[in-house]
Amino acid sequence: MPLQLGPARQPRRRDRLVAQLNFRRFWRTAVIVAVAVLCGLAAALFARLCDAAMQAHAGLYAAARWPTLLLLPVGFGLATWLTRRFAPEAAGSGIPQVIAAAEQRWRGRWGGQRVTLRTSAWKVVLSSALLVCGASIGREGPTVQVVAGILRTLTRGLRGGPGRRAIIIAGGAAGVAAAFNTPIAGVVFAVEELAKSFERRTNATVILIVVISGFAAYALQGDYAYFGVLVGTTNITHAWFAAPLIGITGGVLGGLFSRCLAWLIGPHDNPVTLWRRRHPVIFAVGCGGVAAVVAVISGGLTFGAGYNEAKSLLQDHPTRGATLAASKFLASLAAAASGAPGGIFAPSLATGAGIGAVFAHLGLGVAGRDAVVLGMTSYLSGVVQAPLTSAVILMEMTREPGLVGPLLLAALLARWASSWVMPEPLYHLLSQAWRLPAQ
DSSP, X not given: OOOOOOTTHHHHHHHHHHHHHHHHHHHHHHHHHHHHHHXXXXXXXXXXXXXXXXXXXXXXXXXXXXXXXXXXXXXXXXXXXXXXXXXXXGOSOSHHHHHHHHHOOOOSTTTTGGGSHHHXXXXXXXXXXXXXXXXXXXXXXXXXXXXXXXXXXXTTTOOSSSOHHHHHHHHHHHHHHHHHTOHHHHHHHXXXXXXXXXXXXXXXXXHHXXXXXXXXXXXXXXXXXXXXXXXXXXXHHHHHHHHHHXXXXXXXXXXXXXHHHHHHHSSSOOHHHHHHHHSHXXXXXXXXXXXXXXXXXXXXXXXXXXXXXXXXXXXXXOOOHHHHHHHHHHHXXXXXXXXXXXXXXXXXXXXXXXXXHHHHTTTOOOOHHHHHHHHHHHHHXXXXXXXXXXXXXXXXXXXXXXXXXXXXXXXXHHHHHHHHHOSSOHHHHHGGGGSOOOO
């Protein structure tokens, strides 16, 4: 007959099991919190590194203008060669890799290198180097992949709790939150762009990691608005009337950018993509040459992420809105098409700022800074086709609650207009290259 445990021993054994489970849960949460803090610090340090890289380029350009322009074709070619040779998963924005890694486990050639410490390190080094060269790229997209790689790698051995997909989505969301200092936008981005479905456990994990990493970034960078505190008052009536026109225009132009980029580097074959795959470094050098020519024509407006140009327009300082929009459109397209690491979020905001500045001078009655904010929201929504993320990012970055309604209207109309030009969202289309082929 089987040995029967006494009534006193059964509760003790149950209590030990409960204690062990509670300790594991506590340890798992403590590790996730610690890694989230590390992710926030890493994002903040990456931001400082990128700022220093853009300052270094400005110094080089002031000291030797024409030789510095040669850094664009040379830098694009070298960065593309290094990427393909040592870290092919670090190419481009990084958001398509995060989307693919969250939706599909990959045990093939790259062995999951889409979100790892190794890929993150290469992403940081190459993106910063390209900013020294003057490339029209942003750090926000790369930050998504960097933070997702750190979080996924350092929590890989945890048992139970949130799964691989939840961790990757949370890492990407934390990257957006830390890069823009916009925690709400990070959560919205996770729901709208990174995940097709959202389980309760994933939701809780995203919020926890976004809050912790955002606090860590806040501790290092302080309380700041991405574009500073705006001055002036909002004419809400004129903003409502201007929002549809700016939204549709920004959406069409954003969709055109996405369509051009998808044609140049997308998964579908055409003469350009076939030639680019055979001669990737030569193609990248050509993209750098185009970026250098555009920089000369625009008088240097296209260098870097475009933060200073967009901030100048938001502060109602006179500048060349149409020139900024057109030149930033071309320079960002050249940089993204090269295949070298670099994001399109910040350059898209600068392009949208130029579009908004054009409308500010058309006599619509809308304040200049309001038109610029609406232009940034519309163009970003048109490029990435994520209207809620675009609107919330601008609301948090500018800290202008009076524009909530017009921003949402402009972003939604931009998404609708963009879909007529680019039927499939850009990041999801590009993520097809980072998935296993259909069996």
